[in-house]
Amino acid sequence: MLRTLALTLCLLAASPVWSAGPVFDVHVHLREGETSLQQYRDDVRAAGLQLSGVGAMWFGGPHQARVGQLAEVRAGNDRIIALAAAHADVVPIATVHPYEGDAAMAELARVAAAGVRVLKLHAHTQGFDVSDSRVEALVRRAGELDMTVLLDNANILPGDSEKLFNLVVRVPKTRFILAHIGGLNFRFWNVLALARTADGFGFENLYFDISATVLVVAGSPMEAEFLWTLRNVGIDHVLLGSDYPQIGLGATVEALERLALTDEEKAKIRSANALRLFGR
Numbered sequence: 001m002l003r004t005l006a007l008t009l010c011l012l013a014a015s016p017v018w019s020a021g022p023v024f025d026v027h028v029h030l031r032e033g034e035t036s037l038q039q040y041r042d043d044v045r046a047a048g049l050q051l052s053g054v055g056a057m058w059f060g061g062p063h064q065a066r067v068g069q070l071a072e073v074r075a076g077n078d079r080i081i082a083l084a085a086a087h088a089d090v091v092p093i094a095t096v097h098p099y100e101g102d103a104a105m106a107e108l109a110r111v112a113a114a115g116v117r118v119l120k121l122h123a124h125t126q127g128f129d130v131s132d133s134r135v136e137a138l139v140r141r142a143g144e145l146d147m148t149v150l151l152d153n154a155n156i157l158p159g160d161s162e163k164l165f166n167l168v169v170r171v172p173k174t175r176f177i178l179a180h181i182g183g184l185n186f187r188f189w190n191v192l193a194l195a196r197t198a199d200g201f202g203f204e205n206l207y208f209d210i211s212a213t214v215l216v217v218a219g220s221p222m223e224a225e226f227l228w229t230l231r232n233v234g235i236d237h238v239l240l241g242s243d244y245p246q247i248g249l250g251a252t253v254e255a256l257e258r259l260a261l262t263d264e265e266k267a268k269i270r271s272a273n274a275l276r277l278f279g280r
């Protein structure tokens with residue numbers, strides 16, 4: 001009996017212990033369609049996790065979706081739409097390049113008609129300026145089509161967070177998710193606590209995913225400031241993303257678990273907020 005008990009305790013100690021409930025991963029790159037999805041699911045299963053949803057995009061890494069690659073962009077969007085049609089838990093994330101002008105608008109309308117509700121844009125890899133008027137026009141149209149816009153906010157480019165703040169202010173009727181919550185410039189987003197004191201600045205349309213950044217911050221001297229930031233932007237507006245395949249969901253959830261958040265706060269970030277945002 002004692003030997004059995006000791007063995008059980010050892011097995012429990014060797015296994016990750018997660019908060020109750022599945023995880024909605026809003027930031028997954030599936031570059032090879034079904035093959036990548038199966039590899040992702042295997043990785044998630046090995047980490048002992050269950051999924052409530054997957055926000056999946058086809059581009060990233062070697063597939064940059066830059067200006068002048070409209071045919072590749074359309075084909076990639078079609079692949080992710082087909083993947084989502086075959087898997088009920090996959091939320092398809094399409095892209096266009098803002099500098100494609102009318103062609104970008106046409107592709108946006110096409111994917112929206114096919115059921116896509118999330119548009120991903122990445123200023124650094126796609127090579128555009130967030131403050132360009134063509135970006136504003138595109139995300140405004142996305143909002144009119146009831147699409148959420150996911151934008152990179154790793155703060156790799158100068159003025160990244162500041163430009164994104166101004167874009168959100170100019171287009172208040174479009175929902176935005178800012179990936180990586182500013183990277184190590186996450187402190188900037190505490191400005192929302194002050195901005196909300198002005199009339200008409202509720203920022204209810206603004207969400208953040210904490211992919212990648214949470215790994216660096218958890219257990220670091222910055223952790224207390226990070227928690228302060230999450231609560232200032234609003235826990236109800238914080239989402240979990242892995243940025244797979246660069247980072248696994250297991251490592252991301254483990255970092256979230258190490259943060260000194262309440263169980264209720266973690267449950268919202270793990271899944272509840274994304275389920276609400278995506279109407280699932």
